[in-house]
Amino acid sequence: MPWLPVRLTSLKQCQAQFGELGKLRLLHLVRRRISILNGHTIGHDVVADRAHRYGYRLYSSVKQQHWSATLMKLLRYILASLCLTLTAAAGWIEDTEDGTVIHVKVFALPDPAANDSYSRAQGQSIKEFVRRFPELFAQKYRDTYKADPATYGDHNWDNVSIEMHRFSGIQVEGVETTLLSIAGDIAPDVLYVNFRQSSSYIEQEFLYPLDEYVDQMTEEQKDFRINKKIWPVIKRVGPGSSEEQVWAVPYGGALGKVILYNRQLFDESKIPYPDNNWTWEELFDICKKLTDPANGVYGIQLGKGIHESWYWVTFLWSAGGDCMTYDRETDEWSCVFDSDAAVKALDFYTQLTTEHWTDKLGKKRYGYAYKEDDASVKWDRDQIGMRFSYIDEKLLTTINPDKIGLVPVPFGPERDVEVDGKIVKQRMRGAELNSRMMGLYAGIEDRVIRDAAWEYMFWYDSKDAMGIMVKIMVEGGLGRYINPKYLKMFGYDAILRLSNPAWLEAFEIAIETGMPEPYGRNSNIAYDLMTHPIREAEELGLKGKLPTDSEERYNVLKGLLKKAVARANRDMLGKIPPQEMQKRRTISGLVLAMIVITFVMVFWWIKRIFTAPEVAGGKQERWGFRRYRMAYVMLIPAVLTIFVWQYWPLARGSIMAFQDYKVTGGSEWVGLDNFAEVLWSVDWWKSVWNAARYGFLIIALTFLPPIILAILLQESPYFSLIFRTIYYLPAVITSLVVILLWKLFYEPSEKGVLNRILMSVPAWGYILLALILLGVALAFARRLMYHESYKLATVYTLAGLLLFYSCSSLAGPIFAVADATFVDYIKMILNEPVAWFWKLGATLEEPNRWLKDRDTAMIACVIPMVWAGMGPGCLIYLAALKGISDDFYESGDIDGATFIDKILFIVFPILRPLVIINFIGAFIGAWYGASGNILVMTAGGANTEVADLHIFFKAFTHMRFGPATAMAWLLGFMLIGFTVYNLRILSRLEFKTTGDKG
Numbered sequence: 001m002p003w004l005p006v007r008l009t010s011l012k013q014c015q016a017q018f019g020e021l022g023k024l025r026l027l028h029l030v031r032r033r034i035s036i037l038n039g040h041t042i043g044h045d046v047v048a049d050r051a052h053r054y055g056y057r058l059y060s061s062v063k064q065q066h067w068s069a070t071l072m073k074l075l076r077y078i079l080a081s082l083c084l085t086l087t088a089a090a091g092w093i094e095d096t097e098d099g100t101v102i103h104v105k106v107f108a109l110p111d112p113a114a115n116d117s118y119s120r121a122q123g124q125s126i127k128e129f130v131r132r133f134p135e136l137f138a139q140k141y142r143d144t145y146k147a148d149p150a151t152y153g154d155h156n157w158d159n160v161s162i163e164m165h166r167f168s169g170i171q172v173e174g175v176e177t178t179l180l181s182i183a184g185d186i187a188p189d190v191l192y193v194n195f196r197q198s199s200s201y202i203e204q205e206f207l208y209p210l211d212e213y214v215d216q217m218t219e220e221q222k223d224f225r226i227n228k229k230i231w232p233v234i235k236r237v238g239p240g241s242s243e244e245q246v247w248a249v250p251y252g253g254a255l256g257k258v259i260l261y262n263r264q265l266f267d268e269s270k271i272p273y274p275d276n277n278w279t280w281e282e283l284f285d286i287c288k289k290l291t292d293p294a295n296g297v298y299g300i301q302l303g304k305g306i307h308e309s310w311y312w313v314t315f316l317w318s319a320g321g322d323c324m325t326y327d328r329e330t331d332e333w334s335c336v337f338d339s340d341a342a343v344k345a346l347d348f349y350t351q352l353t354t355e356h357w358t359d360k361l362g363k364k365r366y367g368y369a370y371k372e373d374d375a376s377v378k379w380d381r382d383q384i385g386m387r388f389s390y391i392d393e394k395l396l397t398t399i400n401p402d403k404i405g406l407v408p409v410p411f412g413p414e415r416d417v418e419v420d421g422k423i424v425k426q427r428m429r430g431a432e433l434n435s436r437m438m439g440l441y442a443g444i445e446d447r448v449i450r451d452a453a454w455e456y457m458f459w460y461d462s463k464d465a466m467g468i469m470v471k472i473m474v475e476g477g478l479g480r481y482i483n484p485k486y487l488k489m490f491g492y493d494a495i496l497r498l499s500n501p502a503w504l505e506a507f508e509i510a511i512e513t514g515m516p517e518p519y520g521r522n523s524n525i526a527y528d529l530m531t532h533p534i535r536e537a538e539e540l541g542l543k544g545k546l547p548t549d550s551e552e553r554y555n556v557l558k559g560l561l562k563k564a565v566a567r568a569n570r571d572m573l574g575k576i577p578p579q580e581m582q583k584r585r586t587i588s589g590l591v592l593a594m595i596v597i598t599f600v601m602v603f604w605w606i607k608r609i610f611t612a613p614e615v616a617g618g619k620q621e622r623w624g625f626r627r628y629r630m631a632y633v634m635l636i637p638a639v640l641t642i643f644v645w646q647y648w649p650l651a652r653g654s655i656m657a658f659q660d661y662k663v664t665g666g667s668e669w670v671g672l673d674n675f676a677e678v679l680w681s682v683d684w685w686k687s688v689w690n691a692a693r694y695g696f697l698i699i700a701l702t703f704l705p706p707i708i709l710a711i712l713l714q715e716s717p718y719f720s721l722i723f724r725t726i727y728y729l730p731a732v733i734t735s736l737v738v739i740l741l742w743k744l745f746y747e748p749s750e751k752g753v754l755n756r757i758l759m760s761v762p763a764w765g766y767i768l769l770a771l772i773l774l775g776v777a778l779a780f781a782r783r784l785m786y787h788e789s790y791k792l793a794t795v796y797t798l799a800g801l802l803l804f805y806s807c808s809s810l811a812g813p814i815f816a817v818a819d820a821t822f823v824d825y826i827k828m829i830l831n832e833p834v835a836w837f838w839k840l841g842a843t844l845e846e847p848n849r850w851l852k853d854r855d856t857a858m859i860a861c862v863i864p865m866v867w868a869g870m871g872p873g874c875l876i877y878l879a880a881l882k883g884i885s886d887d888f889y890e891s892g893d894i895d896g897a898t899f900i901d902k903i904l905f906i907v908f909p910i911l912r913p914l915v916i917i918n919f920i921g922a923f924i925g926a927w928y929g930a931s932g933n934i935l936v937m938t939a940g941g942a943n944t945e946v947a948d949l950h951i952f953f954k955a956f957t958h959m960r961f962g963p964a965t966a967m968a969w970l971l972g973f974m975l976i977g978f979t980v981y982n983l984r985i986l987s988r989l990e991f992k993t994t995g996d997k998g
Contacts, residue, residue: 090441091189091449099159102452106190107178107438109166117476118395121469126164128468129459133162133452141451152448162452179959182206182443183663189444189453193248193437195233195517200524200959201439202238202247205664208440209238209245213454225461227254227393227511230435233519237331250435251461253393253483256510257314257432261386261405262379265290265297276509279411279427280318280348283386287352287368290385293749294361298370301379301387302353304852305939306957308371309530311388315345317430317515318412323530324520333520335568337530338561344413346537346557354541363750364846366542373743390434391510394466395473396503398481406502408509433514443664466490483507522572525958529568533560535941539854567683571958584676592675595973602980609984653965661961674966684967687950688974690858694934694946695926697862703922705866706873707915711903713874714881728871735868739936742864746850755847763811764840770807774800783900814842857942861934873918880914881907916985927975947971 094101110122137160145152167181167188178197181187193201201207214222226234226249235246259274266273269289274282287299302311313323321341324333353367370384378384388409391397397406411427419426438457444450459465470482470490479487479495484504487495518526537560540546547553569575576584625632657674659667678684709727713720730738745753777800784793815836817828829836850860888906897905908915931949938944940953947967955964 090187091444091446091453093153093155093446093448095155099161100155100157102160102162102448103165104162104190104449104453104456105165105167105188106453106456107167107188107192109164117473117478118398120476121472124472125460125465125468129456129465130162130164132459133455134160136455137162145448153446162456164456178206179663179956182441185443187441187443189441189449190457191439191441193439195434195437195519196524196526198233198248198437198519198523199521202236203521204662204959205239205442205666206439207247208442208444208450209247210249210440210454211246213458214246214249217458221462224463226250227433227435229433229511229514229516230254233435233516234437248437248439249457249461250437251457252436253461254511254514255390255392255432255434255436256507256514257409257434258389258391258506258510259386259407259409260389260399261407262382262384263403263405264382265385266405273405274407274410276408276505277411278407280315280413283410284348284352284368286385288357291365291368292359293365294359294363296378296383296751297385298378298383299368299385300352300370301375301384302369302371303375304371305941306531306953307527308534309527312345312349312530312534313518313527314388314409314430314432315349315412316342317432318409318428319345319348319430320412320415320428321345322515323518323526324523326520333573335526335529335565335572337568338558338565341415342561343554343557346533346561347553348413349534350537350541350546350557353538354546356544372747391503391507393507393511394469394483394486395478396481396483396500396507398478401500406506408506408513429509429513431510431514432517433511434517522958525572526568528953528957529564529572532567533557533564536560538852539942542849542853571683581673581676584680585672588672588675588679591679592672595969598973599976602976605980605984609980654969656961657965657969659962661965663959663961670962674962675970677963678966678970681963683945684947684950687945687947688971690943690945691927691930691947693858694862694930694944695923697859698865698926698930699919699922701859701862701866702869702873703919706870707877707911709870710874710877710881711907713878715899724871727867727874730868731872736936738864738868739933742867743851743937746860748847748849748852750847752847752850754850758810759844759847762841762843763814766811767808767840770804773807774804776800777803780900780904783898783904787901787905811844813844813846815839851938852942854943857938857944861937861944864937865933876914876918877911880911884910920979923978924975927971 091102091104094103109126110119112123114120114123142157142160145155145157178187178191178201187206191201191206193207230250234248234250235244237243238245238247261274263273266286271286271289274286283300290297290299302308316323316337319341321337321339323335323337325336326333351367353369353371355367357365359365370378375384375387379387389397389406391406399406409429409431411429414425414427416423417426418424438460440450440453440457444453466486467490470486470492473479473482474487474492474495479492480498480500482495482499484496484499487493487499520526537546537557540556547556656667658669658671659674660670661667709723713723747753747755750756750759777796781793781796781800784790784796815825817825848856850856884906888910889902892902892906927946928948930946931952934940934944934946934949935952940949945953948971951964951967951971954967955961
């Protein structure tokens with residue numbers, strides 16, 4: 001780091017140069033940050049000197065320009081702030097008067113404000129580690145560090161202490177938070193690792209191998225901490241090595257998946273409690289008996305979103321299937337969740353969620369599971385019968401045994417198994433085996449911090465730490481929930497009689513029959529990819545399109561799984577034949593050349609568009625630096641800001657499109673492989689089509705309504721205050737509140753706000769509204785025809801027909817007849833006209849599944865944007881309308897212009913420049929700004945994954961930055977033509993003030 005000076009200065013010098021505020025910032029920094037130079041830790045004096053030297057040099061150069069004293073103080077503070085914020089943010093070493101303090105940052109620490117027994121036990125355990133660390137350090141490390149100051153630094157190793165710090169960072173649903181911290185170079189020293197993440201973390205070289213530390217552990221210590229079934233997860237071959245290495249260590253013991261059940265609901269329905277030998281059939285029967293949607297009661301809680309398959313894999317394993325398999329000879333993983341067992345599991349899961357039935361009130365219902373976001377609330381309200389949960393090896397559970405029961409997952413279907421040469425019928429149970437794990441961040445440069453971080457990891461789940469936690473939990477009344485073997489181990493035999501033996505038996509069954517959560521190559525996206533066939537099967541089931549014939553149903557589900565496995569092998573494992581890959585590279589090279597040529601031509605065209613025409617007979621001034629020097633000086637900050645934050649990241653990031661990019665470094669050049677992958681990705685082009693659908697809806701529903709609202713507020717003297725209040729309300733509340741509010745409106749039951757409204761409107765109401773909209777559009781078309789604007793008249797006519805179809809289709813389910821064609825409808829209307837006439841007064845019988853149904857999910861994501869954007873959007877147009885002179889309207893009245901004529905030939909022409917500018921922003925925003933809205937509403941489900949959300953997932957969930965960058969370039973290539981065309985229009989516009997209306 002060449003910017004670090006050699007000379008050290010003091011805090012007093014820093015204070016003298018930067019003032020008291022600079023000193024306070026420096027003191028705050030000293031407590032948290034440190035710079036590292038060639039393995040040596042540099043304390044706060046170096047940071048102060050760095051700020052002092054660079055701030056002073058720049059200050060001196062500026063002073064020569066005779067700036068004012070006020071500006072000088074501001075500049076000095078800014079320079080000091082910038083210098084002080086450039087230090088590292090993970091662990092550091094601090095030299096104090098009392099000795100050396102090693103600061104270690106970990107992914108999580110117990111909340112000191114929490115007063116529950118478990119949190120207090122964790123907190124006390126960590127306090128004990130901090131208290132014991134000086135003695136531990138003296139025994140294991142002091143002499144070694146003192147003997148090698150070149151490696152460990154020249155510090156006071158005779159008096160060492162440690163301070164633990166909790167990592168804090170942004171949390172984004174569907175995104176690995178650790179990845180964001182690593183990308184920002186602020187990762188904690190101790191990382192949280194789970195099974196799914198482990199392979200990607202190892203391949204991306206996020207983790208430091210732990211063999212040198214684990215080898216120091218005794219066999220007793222290893223057995224105490226590491227379940228034998230977890231060793232394949234934590235010990236495997238890493239990048240650039242042929243030998244297995246240990247990459248993480250578990251903590252908290254093994255976790256097994258079980259099912260919790262609500263005793264109260266079972267008692268009310270007079271259903272016997274499930275035992276350890278229950279089966280799928282019993283689970284299904286219990287769900288049917290418990291479910292009562294009219295009272296908000298459901299049989300089982302399942303999930304939705306990109307990780308829904310977490311619930312499904314238990315059924316997959318219980319049916320005898322698996323997610324991934326590993327071939328040790330070839331060191332290759334394969335996805336195999338398309339087996340016959342997987343078909344059985346998917347069929348059973350789909351029946352649980354979509355089976356059609358009729359309740360006591362005669363209403364049609366679907367499935368017996370509850371999958372909405374407020375499922376935990378309904379569980380607490382005793383409105384859900386069963387749910388999946390983990391049981392902990394150390395602290396088995398903290399449920400109230402009088403209210404909640406616990407049982408292993410049920411046995412799967414019978415299958416033929418060969419035993420002693422005979423085929424017998426057997427059932428198997430496939431619970432999930434999991435564990436929380438810790439790993440050392442590979443980016444730790446200082447060996448001292450790495451050793452201290454390991455000691456924390458070792459202590460956290462050691463026998464001594466467990467003894468402290470057991471003591472505090474027993475004293476806090478949690479003794480009955482602790483695994484009996486630990487009560488025996490630490491001398492609490494008197495508490496054993498309070499333990500529930502059924503819990504221990506359930507845990508042992510869960511661990512014995514547990515299958516490790518997917519931990520193969522790139523398995524951090526395994527749940528995402530396995531969720532796709534579940535969603536597709538659910539959509540078919542809800543619409544009644546799944547065949548009832550067992551063989552046909554098998555073929556449909558098998559096809560969905562095969563398609564998902566092919567996608568998983570391609571996206572997760574990159575299995576593409578060499579010949580096919582070569583063909584893709586060739587075509588992608590041609591496409592890339594076309595992109596480069598297009599961009600060059602586009603920039604040349606832009607330059608030509610915005611270059612003033614030559615003036616005959618005179619010399620044209622091009623840049624005019626001398627004449628407009630002050631203007632250029634004022635533009636410098638803006639240009640630099642755009643360059644630094646827009647163009648430089650664009651240029652730097654473009655390199656990633658040709659790399660197998662790794663956040664921690666060591667990226668490999670792959671040439672055109674990323675573009676080749678993207679061009680042949682069906683999912684990418686599907687997301688592009690979804691983005692086009694979303695863009696059309698955004699333009700149709702959020703771009704035009706503000707114009708209409710502005711005209712109504714301008715022209716109509718009635719209800720203007722009400723309109724202003726209703727439509728401007730979203731501007732004074734946060735967008736998150738708007739989204740959550742509409743998610744409540746979209747509740748898929750008949751209790752949802754929108755469903756309650758729509759289910760109370762008769763069919764003739766929808767048809768009448770459709771006719772009104774069609775009439776308005778035809779009225780505009782008629783006036784355009786009168787003025788011989790035939791093309792625009794055609795557009796308005798088509799728009800009116802589209803509005804009529806969209807609105808009247810809301811009444812479609814009222815008249816729908818299964819498998820009926822258009823001809824069948826005509827025949828039925830002619831044969832039974834009276835019956836069909838009475839249907840006009842009927843209402844919807846079933847609620848809409850807004851965010852689950854692919855027919856309504858996309859428009860359901862757009863509707864909140866309509867309400868949120870109309871108020872602020874109409875203000876711009878309303879201001880423009882206020883600037884239109886009354887002379888125009890008076891002239892129109894004299895010429896006999898109607899209200900529609902004034903809108904078409906006075907208002908729209910004057911607003912045209914403003915409309916074009918807003919249209920460009922709305923169109924580009926619809927393509928690049930959809931991800932946040934879609935992510936919150938559907939997370940890409942129900943065929944709503946748009947292009948920018950697909951890029952987001954590819955980069956920050958799949959951790960494949962190269963293909964994501966290639967996608968971004970292709971998306972930009974698609975939109976640049978549109979942008980240039982509109983810039984050409986803007987270059988021809990002349991902007992003037994509207995003047996005084998009076």
